[in-house]
Amino acid sequence: MSVSEQGPPPTARTPAEHLAARRALVARPGPPSPARRRELSDLTDAWIRELWHDAAPAPEGIALVAVGGYGRAALSPQSDLDLLLLHDGHRSDDEVARVAEALWYPVWDSGTRLDHSVRTPGEARKVAAGDLSVLLGLLDLRVVCGSGALGQRLRTAVFDDWRTSARSRLEELLETCRERWRRAGEVAFLLEPELKEGKGGLRDAVALRAVAASWVADRPHGDLDGAVERLLDVRDALHQSSGRALDRVLLQEQDAVATVLGLADADSVLRVVADSARTIAYAGDTTWRRVEQLLGSRRRAPLLLSRRPPRPRVLAPGLAEHEGEVVLGRDGLVDSDPVLPLRAAAVAAQAGLPLSPGTAERLAATSPPLPEPWPREARDALVALLGAGAGAVRVWEALDQAGIVDRFLPEWALVRNRPQRTPVHRWTVDRHSVETCVQAAALVRRVARPDLLLVAALLHDIGKGRRRGDHSREGAAMAAPIVARMGFSEPDQQVVVALVLHHLLLADTATRRDIDDPATAAKVADTLGSVEVLDLLSALTEADALAAGSAAWTDWRAGLVAELTRRTRAHLRGEPPPPVTPLTSEQRALADAGDLAVTVRPEGGGWSVTVVAPDRRGLMGVVAGVLALHRLSVRSATLRTEGGIAVDTWSVVPEFGDPPALEALRDDIDRALDRRLDVAAVLERREASRAPAQAPRTPAQIDVVHDASETATVLEVRAADRLGLLHRLGRALSFAGLDVLAARVATLGAEAVDVFYVVEDTGEPLTAERAREVARILKDVAS
Template sequence: MSMHGRLAAPTVAADCLDLGQIGEQEALGLIALDGAKAANELSSLKDFLRQAADGANEVLAERFWAGQDVLDIVHARAWAMEQLLLLAWRRLVPFMDDIGLVAVGGFGRGELHPGSDVDLLILLDDAIGDRMPRQEIEAFVQLLWDAGFYLGHSVRTVTQCAEEAEKDIVTTTALMESRLLAGEISLLDRMLAITSKEEIWPAPAFFEAKSAEQTQRHERYHGTAYNLEPNIKEGPGGLRDIQTISWVTRRHFEADHLHGLVTHEFLTDSEYHDLVGGKRFLWRVRYALHLLAGRNEDRLLFDFQREIASRFGFEDSETILAVEQFMQLYYRTVMRLERLNESLLQLFQEAFLKRDEDEIRDLNERFRARNGYLELRRPEGFAEQPSALMELFELLARDETLLGVTAATIRAIRDHLYLVNEEFRNDPAVNEHFLELLRQPEGVYTQLRRMNRYGLLAAYLPAFGNIVGRMQYDLFHVYTVDQHTLFVVRNLRRFAYGKYRERFPHARKVFKRIAKPELLYLAAIFHDIAKGRGGRHSELGAVDAEEFCKKLDIEPAERIMVAWLVRYHLLMSQTAQRKDLSDPVNIQDFAETVGNTRYLDHLYLLTVADIAGTDPKLWNNWKNKLIWDLYLAAGQALRQGLENPIKRATRIRETRSSALTRLLRKGVAPEAINHHWGSLPETAFWRLSPDQLEWTTEAVVASGNRRTIAMRPVQPHGVSELLVSVPDQDGLFATITSVLDEMGMDVMSARVLTTEDGLSYDLFQVMDQHGHVINPIDSDELVQRLDAATDEGRPRDFVKRKGPRRLRHFDTDTVVTFKKDPDRGGTVVHLTCHDKPGLLSRIAAAIVGQGLQVHSARIATFGEKVEDTFLVSGPDHEPLKDPEMEALEERIKKYLD
């Protein structure tokens, strides 16, 4: 059904165009393209169109920022551009019965955001033949481009439209929203008739194609609308989802407006207002985005989030930033829209794809399955037995044959959330249903996600409701807190499945030892539940977890473990990434905090699931190695007994023995091994693994104990190892890190030693910028560059290149702390600062520039923030004195800032 005719001028469009001037321009008549004055006339018209469009856009932008209704603004902009298009058409294309100018797509709906394309169809009669004014049409299109219009256009006959529409659902969709701007209405009517549902894409087929299109689109955006920089148009719950509903409505009911769904009893009035309100909010955000970006930008980028929040009136509070408040409103809006979209598409499916005879299976007194979808047997079911609200999700998880929930029951859940009060939360039947859901072998994540989408999870756990849609304005957490929490549960579930063995190689083995996985899921649900409240979220969350476990009637020892896991959920990650795991003291400290292998197993699994659920790119082979090394070392310490800590002498003896056996097996001469090892400091034998000692020894012996720069990939760990053994020199560590920075390589850790022969013995673990091992070509180039740089022995300039776009929107104060470590003969320098290109080489230059020595480095990046740990000593190989620490802190800040 077409929207025949042109747009009426909205009130808000008043004075945005000078209609008198447009009339004067039109009165000038057709431009004779083959005439002598054509070039001047086209240039004059182009300038007029550009100036008029710019003026209209400026007026409408001012009115938008002043708070005028965005629905009116968007329609007003479409109206304004329509007047200018018609002027251009009338000045260039003579009137003919067999040619028409048609607005399609969003422009056909009368909607036009600042960066949106003006979608046009130049429609031709099939019999137009040689009478087609090709030159004039080409001039019209070129003129609009030259005048700065974003144009999307096609030139087709009526039959070509039908042929394209039959092949492509996108074309069909655009043509459905056709609106005649100029020409004979009969031409458009013929096109609409042969592309109607009676001819092609009947309503059921159209619905199925659009549903499939939406599913594919959602998958492209990771199945979640809750990314740091969501796409407000294409993501789940976005504008495209609303349009999908509109298109299906138009195709099936031939209704031009979503209110037709209320008339046909597919939507309640309340749902309709939710839908329109959500659309209005997303339109405000999109209009603001286009204005600020100066282009068609539908990603809510960090570049614009703060300014939009400010312009929309949000202000920072003590516990939550203005930008976080704005984004939480955004995420909650798209969650409501996603729920409405799901409910409506389910209703459409039930109506359009109705079977001749329903297949009904009774499940119990309250529920039945209709064609595979769970539904209430009686509309009063929830009111009569509120615990059925929770029972529904347990049934869905328990019965794998159930495909989902009927639309009427989804609506009933939403309408009965008022029943979820303290009496409901303390009802043993409700809590037993929830616990049984967590105990199911399948469907736990899916149903928790469904509970969250339908609003029950937030109602049942009010603390969880506080984190729904809550973002953390940083680059480390790429999802909202509630979505991250559910992803952690999903990862824990994946540990049980063989198909994720490659991504989580060790977790599956450990998971098999877990007797009650539901305790892990509870820890996951509560691990971040207190974020945004102020105070330590892990401590507050532990209290919440223990109280909730009491409601579930979980045994005291088990609820204590769940609370402990929430309290210490960051311990393993922080220890593995920030501390030297070759030092038995660090392992002993960690093991003493954990206490037993049962806690260790649970903490390991929760840690892996948490890291992998924070950012899909964050979990890699290097992180896997760090966490697994700590798990193994702590497990050994716990089995050996905490009263019998592993001593360094034992570590040294085991490392030497293992490496020696391997080297002799390879045919390396014993005297060469002994000569080389005799030059190494004792720390080498407890700070290097047997594998590292074997490889470095083999490389040095092969070079004749002279300059050795070697590199190898360590594929299982996802890193490359670099050995630099050259005559020691001032600033060597800074030189090496500078070359690595120049080549865009990231350092994960470094061990810096000096032999009795005066050679460096520096071992680095490095990755490329994508988190992979260094490829052979770059490895060879790095060795050559390092050979030249270490031979020159002169300071190098800092790397100067732009950092990633996202980093520019965050500030992290540089904080330097010190802790003396007499056992290792140095001082631990812990540095927190903003990430930037060349960061490590700047820090290294600051340290060595003060005449200090670096013995080890541990590099951890958390989004825009870097946390580096160095072991340094003074020229006397002793811990730093207070004046030295003060001077180093000042120097580091100077070099970084």
């Protein structure tokens, strides 16, 4: 019997009426759901069947089958229709072509995107044998019209082919997945997640269904189906709000997607995406690991010889390694040992092995809760887990997927899957915290208390879950009861709380204050109080920045933090301040001769430009303007004056990727200093030629930082970054008759944070009234 003859008779609607009903459903408001996708698929089936009825092919030996997402009856509002016209080869080419034209042209005319083909079963199998994407689509084959028997024969044959060739084709499938992951990244941790191609995306779910269909590995643990449906809901909402067939949730689309889904905001959308993608990625990791183990064992063992299952290798009391995973041993007393989940995790991470998903689920279901305060063994196991380095990441993920983390650290729920909308961060808050532990594990030999460093690394951003004010202060308030619950002594608790409270202190101070000014180190020392805390904070600062990404820990930033730490340590020990790093003999000779020296060298994905010259008022603004003329975006800068010699070091990124032109830079700086080049006029013309801003700028914020220096007035400028901003600020300070003794310049995404140490021409700091006047001038210039 043909599919079109089964079930109730077709309605009297025409194809146009069916298409109109389908369009109405796509436009109908309301949240996406599996039922809505099924309804859209059913309406599409009805429309296609009417087209089939009008084409009037003979019922035997021909069928129209849906593949891919349409085959799974999971259509999104802007989905393609993937259709295969299948025939048995007994019809004439003209007859098959006539049926194809009667189907394809109305679909094209409707504006619906169509992926179509016409093949016999043998041709379809041959194409699938050479094209893995075709094969995966055919695994979801569903007959829409025509001969159900013909479609079923092809489906059976494709599954037989897949299972017969699974050993080689699964390796091919895994490699295509890895290539996608390299290209598209991890869905869970992207600010603009690619829902289909990335790791943890919809294509991974298709690949996992194919693995299960091969009978090589079992269906993954966990709520895989629910995670897939949630990702599909987000994609449907994206299609509805944008009216386009998008798979990447762009920043400008996220608020509208949240509205369609009934969520609070764009961050809520990203949390749904991250939670779903992590579930899919975790299922994929465990499944592919199992596939590789099975295929590897089959390669090693003769097919005609029976093999005894390997005996588990005991790793610790109650824990063993079995087939590359940590599992419970025969003597594992799950229901009476509250420390066992953490001990199992520590053993797995230290051994570089994954924790079996089944074991994690059993531990979550049967282990009793930890007593409060924790016993020493539980603290030691947590520290061992966090100190295992890279091996801790997948083990922590296993604990989190099984719900174990929430049992011993319920505050984790506040940061789980929370996005970070800053350009330097590459992970969500929770994953960043774990990655900080990975980096801290490599630094434990630098500190006296590795355990406190690792726990502080885990908790340093816990305050980001509350969204109230300063996350460092919020985090410190949250960390206090957590470390008390863990059973740390009161002095140890105070150290961890201080590390969480001040985890940004060294980086912020080093990049925004003059570290050659003795007041800077004195203030940091007074805040921290001891060398032990300083050393711990120095290691935490480095680990935090390395975990954030390469942009957060450049050689320049690392050098500044190291120098600030060195000076603060000397202050805490009562030693005289270390001498300022002297100029090189070459720099001093050039400057003494009155010459301008410019050097350029590569640095951390960008370039470092150093300018050495006799100091003069306005030098900073001139150099900043010339860099802007050369389309070099300033990411950071350190300006220093010693004995009348200015040494300005600029970290820049070329707008178009070309390295800075050394000779042209030097010539233009020289001409600008001699007033043969009007930098301001050229910048004004260039900015006028650019497209106007789409939204008004937020007014700049200018702060007079009190007690930051005893010898100068410190002005901190926060403003939207734009072409020539630093040049304008430098000119304004020069016109105000001020000398810039030192400066720290940083650009964080679209935000500029520039700090200037200024004095009057007499060398004295500004009076309070004068400082307020200059702050008003800078605000006008920067806004």
